[in-house]
Amino acid sequence: MVGACVVGVGDYGRGVFASAPIKKGAEIEFCPLIELEDGWDITPPLKYYAIELTEFNALFLMLGYGSLYNHNRENPNAAVTVIDRQTVVFHAIQDISAGEEILYDYQFDGPEEFM
Numbered sequence: 001m002v003g004a005c006v007v008g009v010g011d012y013g014r015g016v017f018a019s020a021p022i023k024k025g026a027e028i029e030f031c032p033l034i035e036l037e038d039g040w041d042i043t044p045p046l047k048y049y050a051i052e053l054t055e056f057n058a059l060f061l062m063l064g065y066g067s068l069y070n071h072n073r074e075n076p077n078a079a080v081t082v083i084d085r086q087t088v089v090f091h092a093i094q095d096i097s098a099g100e101e102i103l104y105d106y107q108f109d110g111p112e113e114f115m
Contacts, residue, residue: 001029004102006068015070015101022096028078029090031066035059051106055082062088072103079104 003019022028036042036059042050049067050059061067069078069090077100079093096102 001064002026004028004065006065009070009101014068015103016065016068017101018096018098020098022092022102024092024095026092027089028092028102029064029066030083031062031064031088031090033060033062033086033088035085036061053082053088056085058085066090070101070103071106073105076103076105078102 002022004016005019006014007017009015033053035056036050038058042059046061050061051067052059066088077092077094077096078090080088080090082088090102090104092102
């Protein structure tokens with residue numbers, strides 16, 4: 001993992017911030033996935049940390065910092081690549097400065113309460 005840390009971000013709870021500069025294209029973190037059982041009742045606060053991977057039509061929890069990265073649809077500086085049902089990788093899609101929050105587009109069109 002490239003240098004990152006979790007910091008409180010007011011109304012959003014927590015976020016992941018670069019502790020050193022990260023160059024565009026760099027891998028930030030590999031996150032193991034835990035697939036949630038089909039039909040499992042997901043209630044707060046867990047529902048705010050689950051991610052739906054449409055490739056598998058299933059819900060997952062990302063381990064590591066994975067479930068703590070925040071959303072930005074207009075100007076994300078990171079993206080997620082699905083490796084398989086067990087792993088995703090976050091990578092920088094632009095240079096990220098030390099102290100800058102690492103944000104990605106959840107690509108989710110659901111209710112605003114989940115954003």
